Amino acid sequence: xxxxxxxxxxxxxxxxxxxxPALAQQLKFAELGGFRLQSxxxxxxxxxxxxxxxxxxxxxxxxxxxPTWFTGTTKDLxxxxxxxxxxxxxxxxxxxxxxLGDGVSSSPSNSKLQPxxxxxxxxxxxxxxxERELATRILHLSHVRAVMGISMGGMQTFEWMVAYPDFxxxxxxxxxxxxxxxxxxxxxxxxxxxxxxxxxxxxxDYTAPPEAGMRTVADIxxxxxxxxxxxxxxxxPKDFPKFLDSTERETMRGFDTNNWxxxxxAMMMHDVSREFGGDVKxxxxxxxxxxxxxxxxxxxxxxxxxxxxxxxxxQAPKLESDGDCGHLVLECDGPKINDAVARFLAx
Amino acid sequence: xxxxxxxxxxxxxxxxxxxxPALAQQLKFAELGGFRLQSxxxxxxxxxxxxxxxxxxxxxxxxxxxPTWFTGTTKDLxxxxxxxxxxxxxxxxxxxxxxLGDGVSSSPSNSKLQPxxxxxxxxxxxxxxxERELATRILHLSHVRAVMGISMGGMQTFEWMVAYPDFxxxxxxxxxxxxxxxxxxxxxxxxxxxxxxxxxxxxxDYTAPPEAGMRTVADIxxxxxxxxxxxxxxxxPKDFPKFLDSTERETMRGFDTNNWxxxxxAMMMHDVSREFGGDVKxxxxxxxxxxxxxxxxxxxxxxxxxxxxxxxxxQAPKLESDGDCGHLVLECDGPKINDAVARFLAx
Numbered sequence: 198x199x200x201x202x203x204x205x206x207x208x209x210x211x212x213x214x215x216x217x218p219a220l221a222q223q224l225k226f227a228e229l230g231g232f233r234l235q236s237x238x239x240x241x242x243x244x245x246x247x248x249x250x251x252x253x254x255x256x257x258x259x260x261x262x263x264p265t266w267f268t269g270t271t272k273d274l275x276x277x278x279x280x281x282x283x284x285x286x287x288x289x290x291x292x293x294x295x296x297l298g299d300g301v302s303s304s305p306s307n308s309k310l311q312p313x314x315x316x317x318x319x320x321x322x323x324x325x326x327x328e329r330e331l332a333t334r335i336l337h338l339s340h341v342r343a344v345m346g347i348s349m350g351g352m353q354t355f356e357w358m359v360a361y362p363d364f365x366x367x368x369x370x371x372x373x374x375x376x377x378x379x380x381x382x383x384x385x386x387x388x389x390x391x392x393x394x395x396x397x398x399x400x401x402d403y404t405a406p407p408e409a410g411m412r413t414v415a416d417i418x419x420x421x422x423x424x425x426x427x428x429x430x431x432x433x434p435k436d437f438p439k440f441l442d443s444t445e446r447e448t449m450r451g452f453d454t455n456n457w458x459x460x461x462x463a464m465m466m467h468d469v470s471r472e473f474g475g476d477v478k479x480x481x482x483x484x485x486x487x488x489x490x491x492x493x494x495x496x497x498x499x500x501x502x503x504x505x506x507x508x509x510x511x512q513a514p515k516l517e518s519d520g521d522c523g524h525l526v527l528e529c530d531g532p533k534i535n536d537a538v539a540r541f542l543a544x
Numbered sequence: 545x546x547x548x549x550x551x552x553x554x555x556x557x558x559x560x561x562x563x564x565p566a567l568a569q570q571l572k573f574a575e576l577g578g579f580r581l582q583s584x585x586x587x588x589x590x591x592x593x594x595x596x597x598x599x600x601x602x603x604x605x606x607x608x609x610x611p612t613w614f615t616g617t618t619k620d621l622x623x624x625x626x627x628x629x630x631x632x633x634x635x636x637x638x639x640x641x642x643x644l645g646d647g648v649s650s651s652p653s654n655s656k657l658q659p660x661x662x663x664x665x666x667x668x669x670x671x672x673x674x675e676r677e678l679a680t681r682i683l684h685l686s687h688v689r690a691v692m693g694i695s696m697g698g699m700q701t702f703e704w705m706v707a708y709p710d711f712x713x714x715x716x717x718x719x720x721x722x723x724x725x726x727x728x729x730x731x732x733x734x735x736x737x738x739x740x741x742x743x744x745x746x747x748x749d750y751t752a753p754p755e756a757g758m759r760t761v762a763d764i765x766x767x768x769x770x771x772x773x774x775x776x777x778x779x780x781p782k783d784f785p786k787f788l789d790s791t792e793r794e795t796m797r798g799f800d801t802n803n804w805x806x807x808x809x810a811m812m813m814h815d816v817s818r819e820f821g822g823d824v825k826x827x828x829x830x831x832x833x834x835x836x837x838x839x840x841x842x843x844x845x846x847x848x849x850x851x852x853x854x855x856x857x858x859q860a861p862k863l864e865s866d867g868d869c870g871h872l873v874l875e876c877d878g879p880k881i882n883d884a885v886a887r888f889l890a891x
Contacts, residue, residue, distance in 0.1 A: 378776040379776060379780065382781060394742050394756030394757050394759070409737065417734055417764060419730055420767070425847050426847075429847055434726055500776055502773065
C-alpha cells in the first residue's frame, strides 16, 4: 500500500523519459520550396524528411549529418544511433536525413506535381545541396562536427567533402565511393535493364508494380550485397527457395520502383571529380575535413578501389574490413567500426 | 628450273598434311535415336555433335573426352586443342563433344519434333549419358585416358567421375563443381528471371528474340564472369558504354534463348551426390580416376567451395588460380594450367 503511490508518482517521469527521445527522433519535414537541381530543372514543393537524435550543445559544435543509403530511409538509421552504436546521440546531435528520392523526401512516388518519371533526374550533389539547405536554413547550422554515411550515404559524404569543404570538421564515408567504376556501372545497369524489360513497367506509369523486373533486381542485388562465400556459408542449397522467396518479397515490398530508378540514376552519374575537370587529385585537394574512410575490401556492391585511391590522395586513415559480408561491413565488423568512429569523432 | 618440279611434287603432300587435321576436326554427328532421359522423358531423334583431333593409337589408350561449357560449342574448343595448348592432339585423340542443348547437338532450337520449350528438360547426367553413347557405340571406346572440361564441362567431368568411374583413367574438371551452392543457384535464378520477365519471351514461343531479357542476362553474366577488380582494371568508366554494348551484342547474337534456359536448368539441378542419398562423401568414394581439380579461388560464376571440398575428400591435387580473371582461369594462368594438365595426362 505504501509503495503504490510512489510507483505511481514515478510513472509520469518515466513516461516523459521515454517520450522525449521518441519525440526527438520523430520524422520531421523541411520545406525547401522550389529546389533547383544541377541540371537546371526544379523539384517543386521540395521537402526533406529528417530525424534528430540527442541535443545540440550551446556552442553548436556537436552536430553530425547522417544521410541515408540507396533505398534506405531515416527509419533504417535509427538502429545505428545511440550509445555504443555507430554514432552516439548522447554526445552528438545526430541529424539523420532522408536522401532525395527515398520515398520520404520528395520522390517520384510522392510528388503530386511531378509524379513518377515526371520527377526530374537528380544527382548525388543535388541530394547534398538539399541537405545543406536543411542544415543551414532550417536547423541554422553553419558548421557541423561531421558528415557520415553508408553506401550511397558514403557517396553523399564524399560529395559533401569536396562541395562544401569548410562546412564540416570531419567526414566518415563508409563503403561509399568518390566515383563509380565500370563494375559499379555494370551492376546498376543490370538492375535498370531488369526493370525496364518488365512489361508492367510502362515507363514508370505502371498500374501494377513491375514484379517480374523487381524480382530480377532483388536477385542481382542479393548477388552483390555480400560475397559468394557468405551466401554459401549462410544458405544451404536445400534452403535456397526459402531464402530467395524472402529476399524477393522484402525487396519488392520495400521500395517504389520509380524511386529505385531515380536513385540508381543518381548513383550512376556520381563522380566527385566532375567539377574538377575529371581530375580526382584536384577533387581530393579541395577536401579540408579530417577523414576516416571505411572500406569493404571484398565489397561487390560498391567497388572499393576509388575509395582506396582517395584515401591515398588524402593521406587519410582507412578502416578496412575484409570479412565475407562484403558490402555489409557493419555485419562482419560492427564493434570494431563503431569503436573507431567513436574515437575519431571524439578526437 | 630444277627446283620447280621438286617443289611441285611436294605440294600434294603438303596439301594433304593441311587437309587431314582440318577434316578430322570437322563437325560430325552421332545419331543416338530416341534417347531416354533421367526424368523418363525421351529426346526423339537425338544427335550429338562432336569433333575429333589427332589419332587414336593402336591400343585405343589415348582418347580424351572434352565436352563443352555452358553456351559453348565444340567450335569454341578448337583454340584449346593442339601442341602446347590445354590438350595436345599430337599425343591424344581428343573428342570434343557438343553438350545437349548447345544448339549443335539436339536442342530446343533445332529439334523439329520437340521444338523450344517442348524439348524435354535434361540434366548434366543426361549430357554425360549421351556422351557415353557416343564414346561406346559410335567411337567404340570402352575406356578413355581422360575426361576433361571447363565450367559446365567441368560439371560434366565430375558427373562422369561418379557415374562411370571405370571408364576413364584420369579426370580434369576445370572451374567446374560437383554440386551447386546457394550462390550459384542465385546467379542462375537471376538469369532465368530476367528472361522470363521479358514480354517477348512468351514461354519460349517468341517471334522476336527476347532482347530486353537477354540484355539483362548479358549484364548479369558479365558481372559474374570475372572479378570486380578485373572489370575496374580493364574498363575505364568513360569506355563503359562501348564495353556494355559489345558484351550485350555478343551474348544476344551467340545463343538461342530456349537453349540458354534448358542448359541453365540442367546446371541448377546438378548435384553428383543425388544418387548417393545426397552424401557427397559417398559420391567421392565412388571415384576411381586419378584427378587434378583446377579451381578459380576468386571464381564468381561457379563457386569453388564444393570443388575444394571434393578435392579434399579425394585427396586429389588441386591447381588453384587466384587471379582477378575469376572464372576465366585460363586467361590469367593459361600457360601454368596447360603445363600442369600436360604433365598430369602424360604421367
